[in-house]
Amino acid sequence: KNEVEQSPQNLTAQEGEFITINCSYSVGISALHWLQQHPGGGIVSLFMLSSGKKKHGRLIATINIQEKHSSLHITASHPRDSAVYICAVPPPYSGAGSYQLTFGKGTKLSVIP
Amino acid sequence: EPEVTQTPSHQVTQMGQEVILRCVPISNHLYFYWYRQILGQKVEFLVSFYNNEISEKSEIFDDQFSVERPDGSNFTLKIRSTKLEDSAMYFCASREQGSNEKLFFGSGTQLSVL
Numbered sequence: 183k184n185e186v187e188q189s190p191q192n193l194t195a196q197e198g199e200f201i202t203i204n205c206s207y208s209v210g211i212s213a214l215h216w217l218q219q220h221p222g223g224g225i226v227s228l229f230m231l232s233s234g235k236k237k238h239g240r241l242i243a244t245i246n247i248q249e250k251h252s253s254l255h256i257t258a259s260h261p262r263d264s265a266v267y268i269c270a271v272p273p274p275y276s277g278a279g280s281y282q283l284t285f286g287k288g289t290k291l292s293v294i295p
Numbered sequence: 296e297p298e299v300t301q302t303p304s305h306q307v308t309q310m311g312q313e314v315i316l317r318c319v320p321i322s323n324h325l326y327f328y329w330y331r332q333i334l335g336q337k338v339e340f341l342v343s344f345y346n347n348e349i350s351e352k353s354e355i356f357d358d359q360f361s362v363e364r365p366d367g368s369n370f371t372l373k374i375r376s377t378k379l380e381d382s383a384m385y386f387c388a389s390r391e392q393g394s395n396e397k398l399f400f401g402s403g404t405q406l407s408v409l
Contacts, residue, residue: 213395223384223405225338227397268338281328281390281398282351285338 184209184271188286195293201256203289205269212272214252215283216243219266228254228267259293266290297321301387301401308377309409316372316404318387327370328388328398329362331355338386344370377408 185208195201205214213232219225229236229243231252236243240259245252256263270283300319308314320327329341343351344362361373370389374381387401 215398219338222402223332224402225386225388225400227399230395230397232395270338280351281326281343281388282340282353283330283338284340287337 184211184274184284186269186271186284186286188267188269188289190289191287192290193292195259195291197260197293197295199259199293201259201263201291201293203254203267203291205252205254205286207250207271209274210247210250211274212276214245215270216252216254217268217270219268219288221265225268256291259291261293261295264291264293297399299387299389299399299401301385301404303404304402305405305407307407307409310379311376314374314377314406316374316385316387316406318370318372318389318401319368320370320387320389321399322368323391324389324399325392326390326396327362327364328390329372330386330388330400331383332386332403333380333383341372341385374406377406379408382406382408 187206189204215230216228217225218228231245240257242255266288268288270285272280302317327344330338332338340353342356359375363371384403384405386403388398390396390398
């Protein structure tokens with residue numbers, strides 16, 4: 183089983199700031215997921231990536247497979263970005279088709295106007 | 296935009312009772328999942344389901360749990376004899392065919408076992 187660590191645990195930012203959330207894992211994987219959990223509890227999948235970088239709007243996710251590390255960046259942060267951001271990985275060497283995910287504890291982001 | 300629908304949003308039950316949590320995945324999706332989150336803890340994988348059979352399950356998914364796709368639209372999670380520690384938010388998710396597809400989550404069913 184993979185160990186997933188996220189940092190920071192909590193993050194408070196001023197509106198407009200550039201945000202970085204980090205995720206590291208212990209054993210090689212084929213893909214990594216970034217998810218957003220809203221204050222009401224709902225979960226939205228943001229990215230699934232296996233190499234390099236993906237961008238969607240103000241969100242950018244990067245992964246370094248060799249260093250077993252991924253980052254989620256938010257540019258020009260806004261109060262509506264306030265949520266818990268979670269990374270999750272499949273079992274080691276399972277292939278991207280496994281969604282038997284191990285989840286991190288999440289990073290709680292609060293963006294203040 | 297199509298969405299995964301879960302009912303009920305909140306279920307209260309007595310310990311030892313059976314509960315069925317219901318999900319309607321997105322219509323063209325072929326892979327279905329249940330995850331749960333105990334209050335204040337990480338999200339945990341329970342089970343994955345494809346082609347009318349379980350493809351993966353976690354240690355949590357013991358004999359008290361079962362899943363079913365009784366018709367072409369519903370996907371259910373049954374807990375036969377609920378325990379206090381089954382209290383959690385249960386999320387259904389689905390995705391399309393393919394190995395790099397994003398998951399689509401329902402809004403969850405909060406199960407409270409008294």
